[in-house]
Amino acid sequence: MAYGLQEFCGDASAILKGEGSIHSRLDAVAAKLSGLLRNDAFVKATFSADTPAGKRELYHDPDLDYYVLAHVQEGGKRGTPHSHGASWAIYGNINGATRMREYVRTNPESEDGAVLKKSAEYDLRGGDTKAYGPGFIHSTEHPETCWVIRVTGTDLDQIERFRFRKLKDKVLEEA
Numbered sequence: 173m174a175y176g177l178q179e180f181c182g183d184a185s186a187i188l189k190g191e192g193s194i195h196s197r198l199d200a201v202a203a204k205l206s207g208l209l210r211n212d213a214f215v216k217a218t219f220s221a222d223t224p225a226g227k228r229e230l231y232h233d234p235d236l237d238y239y240v241l242a243h244v245q246e247g248g249k250r251g252t253p254h255s256h257g258a259s260w261a262i263y264g265n266i267n268g269a270t271r272m273r274e275y276v277r278t279n280p281e282s283e284d285g286a287v288l289k290k291s292a293e294y295d296l297r298g299g300d301t302k303a304y305g306p307g308f309i310h311s312t313e314h315p316e317t318c319w320v321i322r323v324t325g326t327d328l329d330q331i332e333r334f335r336f337r338k339l340k341d342k343v344l345e346e347a
C-alpha cells in the first residue's frame with residue numbers, strides 16, 4: 173500500500189512520542205515525510221495545477237499539537253530570516269525548489285538589533301525534507317512556483333519567535 177497522509181501521521185505521532193533527542197526524532201519524521209512526498213496519489217489528492225497560492229491545513233494532531241500543512245509557494249519570492257521560537261518545523265518539497273539559507277546570530281541576544289551571518293545555503297527539491305529545531309534561524313526563497321508540505325510543532329503564528337526587522341536587524345551574507 174502506498175504511504176499516505178494517514179500512515180505518515182501515525183508514524184509522526186509514534187516517533188514524536190518516542191525516545192531520543194528532539195533532533196533525532198525530528199530527523200526521523202523528516203525521513204518519513206520524504207516517503208509521503210513521493211506518493212503520487214497523495215500529491216494528486218492534495219495539489220493540482222490550479223490550486224491557488226497559500227496554505228491549507230491537512231492535519232492537526234489534537235494530542236501533540238503538530239500540524240501538517242500544504243503550501244503552494246508563489247515563484248520569485250524570498251522570505252526574511254526567522255526562527256520557530258520554542259517550536260520546530262520540517263520542510264519538504266514535492267516539486268520545484270525551496271532555496272534554504274541558514275544563519276547564526278553573531279551578537280548577544282541582549283543587544284537589540286540582531287546581526288546574522290549566513291552559514292549555509294542549499295536547495296530542497298522534489299522528495300527532499302529537512303527539520304529545523306527550536307531557535308534555528310533560516311529563510312526560504314522560491315525561484316519558481318512549487319508545492320511544499322510543512323509539518324510544524326504547533327501553530328507558529330501563535331508563539332513568540334524571531335522575525336527579521338528591516339530597520340533593526342542585519343545580515344552579513346558570507347563569512
Ligand SMILES: [Fe+2]
Nearest residue numbers: 254255261310
Ligand atoms: Fe521556517
